[in-house]
Amino acid sequence: MENKSVKRVVVVGGGFAGINLVKTLSKDERFIVTLVDINNYHFFPPLLYQVATAFIEPSNISYPFRRLFQKKKNQRFFMGTLTSVNPAAKTIETDNGTLGYDYLVLCVGTEPNYFGLENVRRAALPMKTINDSLSMRNHLLMTMEKAVRATSKDERDRLLNIVIAGGGPTGVEIAGMLAELGRNVAVKEYPEIESFQAHIHLVDSGGELLGPMSTTAQKEALRVLTRLGVHVRLNVAVKDYVDHEVVLADGGRIPTDMLIWTSGVIGREIPGLPKESIGRGRRVLVDQFSEVNAVPDVFALGDIAMQTADVKYPNGHPQLAQVAIQGGQALAKNLIRRESGREQKPFRYHDKGSMAIISKFKAVADLPKFSFKGFFAWVIWLFIHIIPLIGFRNKVKLAFSWLASFITNDPTLRLIIGVRTTKENKEGL
Numbered sequence: 124m125e126n127k128s129v130k131r132v133v134v135v136g137g138g139f140a141g142i143n144l145v146k147t148l149s150k151d152e153r154f155i156v157t158l159v160d161i162n163n164y165h166f167f168p169p170l171l172y173q174v175a176t177a178f179i180e181p182s183n184i185s186y187p188f189r190r191l192f193q194k195k196k197n198q199r200f201f202m203g204t205l206t207s208v209n210p211a212a213k214t215i216e217t218d219n220g221t222l223g224y225d226y227l228v229l230c231v232g233t234e235p236n237y238f239g240l241e242n243v244r245r246a247a248l249p250m251k252t253i254n255d256s257l258s259m260r261n262h263l264l265m266t267m268e269k270a271v272r273a274t275s276k277d278e279r280d281r282l283l284n285i286v287i288a289g290g291g292p293t294g295v296e297i298a299g300m301l302a303e304l305g306r307n308v309a310v311k312e313y314p315e316i317e318s319f320q321a322h323i324h325l326v327d328s329g330g331e332l333l334g335p336m337s338t339t340a341q342k343e344a345l346r347v348l349t350r351l352g353v354h355v356r357l358n359v360a361v362k363d364y365v366d367h368e369v370v371l372a373d374g375g376r377i378p379t380d381m382l383i384w385t386s387g388v389i390g391r392e393i394p395g396l397p398k399e400s401i402g403r404g405r406r407v408l409v410d411q412f413s414e415v416n417a418v419p420d421v422f423a424l425g426d427i428a429m430q431t432a433d434v435k436y437p438n439g440h441p442q443l444a445q446v447a448i449q450g451g452q453a454l455a456k457n458l459i460r461r462e463s464g465r466e467q468k469p470f471r472y473h474d475k476g477s478m479a480i481i482s483k484f485k486a487v488a489d490l491p492k493f494s495f496k497g498f499f500a501w502v503i504w505l506f507i508h509i510i511p512l513i514g515f516r517n518k519v520k521l522a523f524s525w526l527a528s529f530i531t532n533d534p535t536l537r538l539i540i541g542v543r544t545t546k547e548n549k550e551g552l
Contacts, residue, residue: 130462132156133215133222135205136230137165137188139444140425142513143451144228149195153462157199159217163188166253167512169444172293175256176300177264177537183521185253186513205231208395210418215395226458229407229415229423230451233388233442236404242364243288247384250293257540259383263301264539266380271315281378283322286369288361289385290327291334292479295344297383298325299482302351308537320352324377326369328360328386333479333487335441337494340479340487347481361386388442390427402429406439411469413454424450433471440472444511449473478504 130153134141137160148154167184174181192198203217214223235251237244248259266282273279285301287294305319313319325332325348332344332355348355356371361382363370369377390405400416402408406429408416413428415421425447429439440446450470457467476490478500486501488494505525512518 128153130154130225130458131223132226132228132458133159133224134228134230135159135215136232136425137162138168138230138232138425139447139511140451141228141230142191143448144230144424144455145198145451147452147455148458149198151459151462152197154458155197155199157201157222158188158192159201159203159205159215159222160188161202161204162253163200163202164253165191165513167508168251169508171250171253171256172297172300174253175250175259175263176297176304177260178300178304179521179524181253181257183517183524184512186517191513205229206394208393208421210395210421213420225420227421228454229393229421229427230425230447231391231393231427233426234391235384236387236389237384238387240361240363243361243382243384246364247288247382249384250297261539262381264537267309267313267316268539271313277378279316280322281367282380283316283319284324284377284379285322285381285383286324286326286361286377286379287383287385288326288369289387290325290329290332290355290357291385292336292477293385294325294327294383295332295348296480297385298323298348298353299351299480299485302348302353303482306351312537318352321354323353324356324369324379325353326356326359326361326371328358328372330358332357336477336479336487337489339494339496340489343485343487343496344479344481347485351482388426393427396421402439404429412457412467413450413470422454424454430470432469436472443477445475446472448511478507480504 132154134145137158142165145156145158148156164185164187170184173179188200192200203219205217207216214221235249249255270279270282273282287298301323302320309316309319331341333341360372361369362372364382367378367380369379369382397417400408400418407423407427409423409428409430411432413422413424415423426442431437431439449472453470460467474491478488480486484498484501486504487496488500509518509521
């Protein structure tokens, strides 16, 4: 017979929020936790750009869920994609079947926001998943191979030009890594290509890079990228992508076969939730305990959640990894308190600061009371991005990969692997 005292917790999404909630509940056998995810692995999004630029392997930042759950009797994994929520019946529908729950936690995250630009949506390269980063790596390496065979300067420039839309941390980090790739690798391996980094264009509609960060960080990012040869264009937005040209709001055009989109996100749709539970940016409105407004026993965490009850963040928490990590841990503790008949505690986000790497030995850091930059910030960035990785082996592998790559300036991961089109096969790529 089913044990009615055991609560079924279904967690949709194995990102920072979901995985921290599951880990915190793992020692309480009053809960049976089922994690639902489209992938069978957890991955570390802040380092996707290093996979996309062939600096580290995807296995360095990924870890299988079932391996994580091996010794946890109250944890299960269900591979599938959420298709709808039925709060009345307390079930969810996935592309692989139906699951019932006592508590449902939605950690489905966000997707790229193309602001209605259909041509951009169809052709731009996003960077939200491991597949996205591998696709970008293949695309980058293939266009470089095509560029060395180009028969005209215009064709070569179009193939080499890379436009990055969005000057936030992700856009800055990609631009810096690509510039390092050009300075340290392309110059040796592609003698037919001159000044690869001069073909990198970073475009942002705002007046500064790293908009949410300090003035110190913003100025340092602009200074370092400009010195690396990156063309930084501020106060101008991408308006279209037509005939292999990025069209800018000021009328400018940049011929390119590679538009990288890091210009904004929007919450993923969750069919079945009432309209009054959805707020700005398609984020799910939640109360101080992360429970969805007007939907009992359903919670939302991380980038998808919009909580306005935190007095320090009346417009909602920033969509950062630390918010998701702290939110997952806090909700797990509240579920334990609820089952124990104790009073729950409101979730309050504690800002631990933010960081961005710009290039080799160059990073910026904003801590709650001060900001700093340079080599020391770069070293701190390395350690901070190793600590949250799941699995001791992953931490060691990544540390050695970074050490070898930074010493030699020559990582060996530039492999074009994956499905190729018929045209590309005929070309002999």
